Each structure stands twice: as C-alpha cells, then as structure tokens.
Amino acid sequence: MGRYKPPRRRGSKYITPEGEKALRDELYQLWKLERPQVTHTVHEAAKNGDRSENGDYIYGKRRLREIDSRVRFLNKRLDELEVVERSPDDTSKIRFGAWVTLETEDGQEHRWRIVGPDEFELKTGKLSMDSPMARSMLGKGLDDEVVVQSPSGEQVYYVVGIEYQ
Incomplete structure (x- = not known):
C-alpha cells in the first residue's frame, strides 16, 4: 500500500x-x-x-x-x-474580518473573529472562514440564529454582536 x-x-x-x-x-x-x-x-x-x-x-x-x-x-x-483591508459596506451582516459575539441557549457568550485559513487560532478567538462554524455565520445579522452541525449534534447560537475594527 x-x-x-x-x-x-x-x-x-x-x-x-x-x-x-x-x-x-x-x-x-x-x-x-x-x-x-x-x-x-x-x-x-x-x-x-x-x-x-x-x-x-x-x-x-x-x-x-x-x-x-x-x-x-x-x-x-x-x-x-x-x-482585505477595509470593512464591508454593510456592517450589519457578518462578513470576513468581523468580530462576532454568539450566545448559546443557556446564556454563555463566545467571541470569534472570522479570518482566513492561514491565520486561524482558536486560542485567540480567530476562526477560519472555511470552518463549518464560520460558514454558518457568514451573512447573518444581529439576533439571527446560527445552527452548526457538529459531531456531538446540532448546536444553536444567537448573534448578539457584530463589530469591525
């Protein structure tokens, strides 16, 4: 072989x-x-x-x-x-480079930045745009529901913050 x-x-x-x-x-x-x-x-x-x-x-x-x-x-x-050096024109939607705050159904908050696959680092909250989590977030707006399929089952999050710096 x-x-x-x-x-x-x-x-x-x-x-x-x-x-x-x-x-x-x-x-x-x-x-x-x-x-x-x-x-x-x-x-x-x-x-x-x-x-x-x-x-x-x-x-x-x-x-x-x-x-x-x-x-x-x-x-x-x-x-x-x-x-990508500038923020998108519509900053109310999740796009590349956004800092996104998600909340779980039990109230826990998680903050992620959507970055390219060459710079992702989960310890610092940088999530690759090619990951299933980021792909499910892209295009969502404030208060939208984000559903992520994971090995442990379906996870539901709610978008509570979108920032571009």
Whole structure:
C-alpha cells in the first residue's frame, strides 16, 4: 500500500493585514535568520568527517529541508493571497474580518473573529472562514440564529454582536 495522499483542498485566498504581516515575518525569520544559522551548523558538521554518524549534520540537513519546504509554501501562498483591508459596506451582516459575539441557549457568550485559513487560532478567538462554524455565520445579522452541525449534534447560537475594527 502506497503513501499517496490526495491533495488538500485549497483554503480561501483572503487574509487580514495582520495575518499577512505574520506570514511575511515568518518567511523573514526562516529565510534570513534561521536558514543561515542551520547552513553554518551543517557546514561545520560536514568538516568533522563521517557524516553517517554525525547528528548535527543529519538533523541540520533535515531542518534545512523543512525550512526550504515552508519557504516555498509561504512564497507561493503570499503570491496568491488577497489582503482585505477595509470593512464591508454593510456592517450589519457578518462578513470576513468581523468580530462576532454568539450566545448559546443557556446564556454563555463566545467571541470569534472570522479570518482566513492561514491565520486561524482558536486560542485567540480567530476562526477560519472555511470552518463549518464560520460558514454558518457568514451573512447573518444581529439576533439571527446560527445552527452548526457538529459531531456531538446540532448546536444553536444567537448573534448578539457584530463589530469591525
């Protein structure tokens, strides 16, 4: 049996200015700072002779491959991304970049920002626009009901706040 993995569906091409800056910062960190250090380490390790038992050489080469792969991905991705810098004309509806406050039926509030798939981070309340939760929110207005299908069953939320910053 082979190791073939079907290609992943590409995420949406939208990103916030903060998300683009984070990707560009990561690219700079990898290409200008980390890669030269790892290259130097591998170069020095190669001088030591037997490379088959040289941990610095083996792990350095592996790290270089990881860095190069990520740099290629970031360069391609940054070329195709579209930065959304302004709020939509109709700020009464949930669109990309909105901070949305949802309330459950038992009164618990959750606050999410709808962002691109390259910048989502659930710990900080950033939700990918490609996620089922965000897709069910898009286009809704204040006091609308949001129904999300989850593995544990259907969840119902109510939109209690929409903000654009």
